[in-house]
Amino acid sequence: MKTIKTQPWPGQKPGTSGLRKKVAVFQQPNYLENFVQSVFNILGDCSGRRLVVGGDGRFFNAEAIQIIVKMAVANGFAEVLIGQSGILSTPAASCVIRKYQADGGLILSASHNEGGPDGDFGIKFNGANGGPAPEAVTDAIYAASEGLGEYYISDVADVDLATLGKVLRGETSVTVIDPVADYADLMETVFDFQQIRELLSHSKFHMRFDGMNAVTGPYAVEILERRLGAKAGTVMRSQPLVDFGGVHPDPNLVHAHELVELMNSDTPMAFGAASDGDGDRNMVLGSGIYINPCDSLAILTANAHLVPGYRDGLSGVARSMPTGRAVDVVAKTLGIPCFETPTGWKFFGNLLDAGKITLCGEESFGTGSDHVREKDGLWAVLFWLNVIAARGQSAKAIVREHWLKFGRTYFTRHDYEAVDVEAATDVVEGLRSRLGDLTGQVFGEMTVTAADDFSYVDSIDGSESSHQGLRVFFDNGARAVMRLSGTGTAGATVRVYFDCHQPDPARQGADAQRALAPVIAAFESMTGLCRAIGRERPDVIT
Ligand code: VG1
């Protein structure tokens, strides 16, 4: 074991989902090591403990794992479990931590951010419940990183990540595990595989799953093609590549355009889905319909009784604050509580652990349940397939019926990326300073009924998180939300979210941008956002 003297690196503050920086930043001497030691220091005495390590396979994944193993050995961990080839999707890592009762895990991923030598890298710490460390822990890690003077590493040999099985490194037992099997087994306990198998064997039901050359490919091949009998080739772009083959592994209509084209071809697929870099996001498409993630959460909630894992009912649901409020309407009808949390999966953890919620989701293509403590892309796809099979209806028919019954909540998010940090901060601060005066003011055709800076008090541990996004409510029921991203690595990303509920069936067929045009215009006239940041339009609209 060696003790290496080091200097604190500035800015090792985990964001919405872990520490995320350019690959070149992580490759600097002691950068990764400092952060990992800060995590271990917060864990305290590591002797006798079990750690899970894996990642989305992006550039620097394998190198980082070797460093982490050597540090785990020096810090006295009893056992390290690693996904074969360094692979573990984020939900699979959560599953493995829980199943093998590990004390925590390090997940190497920058999720939906681009990979490769010029792309992004990231690392996040999940606790013994399998979920992202709560803010109190990430704050403590950051504080530890700022005062770090040394780290511990051993010079044991590298571990062969390709070979399954157990080896000894120093006193630490290091096991390379099958990254897919435990997760696939868990899925079999939640869903009706027999029913889905019958659906997939139907000659008219064609589907595609886009792995985007990222981590989900092997999981989707095993579950959809091997265990559920979907045709070979159902999973496209199924090989995890270090640079994702140049693909931006963000499952939206822009980056998954090949899938979108297949859905709109002369012989369209009945169902299409895609996942992101680390496998926790999902985009679902039916023939002739894109299902936005807020609707998806609401529809899965309304149909959960059709799925074996949720047959006994849901204790409650939760959505992140900016997420469209479609699920609130369903929760009210079902008579179950609906919680509103800040952006980021870490805020669902306590509610899930306490049994207060069964399903939860975010507008950013994240949906999940109490089966693990992360959002879960393939789980959402299997949920949809199970519902389609059980109802014997197309995805489009299911969505349409849902809107008829519960009303449609239009939703869109506008992203302005790589914005000048000062300009972005000025716009947000400018609006924040006016929040108290907005009520009663008229913008375009709409009057403001309330405005605030979202603050959250965790009902389980009482912790408070403030400044989680600016909210403006209008008299027609519409809402606009603005916040700065906590996952970007270049400049600032401004996110603006709009939603509005439409109960009238005659007005549920509009394009979302059109339906939301009045609130979009009102917000622009209120903030002068585009002018202030020097943009004409958003970079990405979802
Ligand atoms: C974004 C999303 C948020 C999500 C987070 C991590 O954060 O908005 O909903 O939880 O990414 O997702 P931000 O701060 O950039 O808005 V992932 O798939 O990176 O783990």
Ligand code: CO
């Ligand atoms: Co992700």
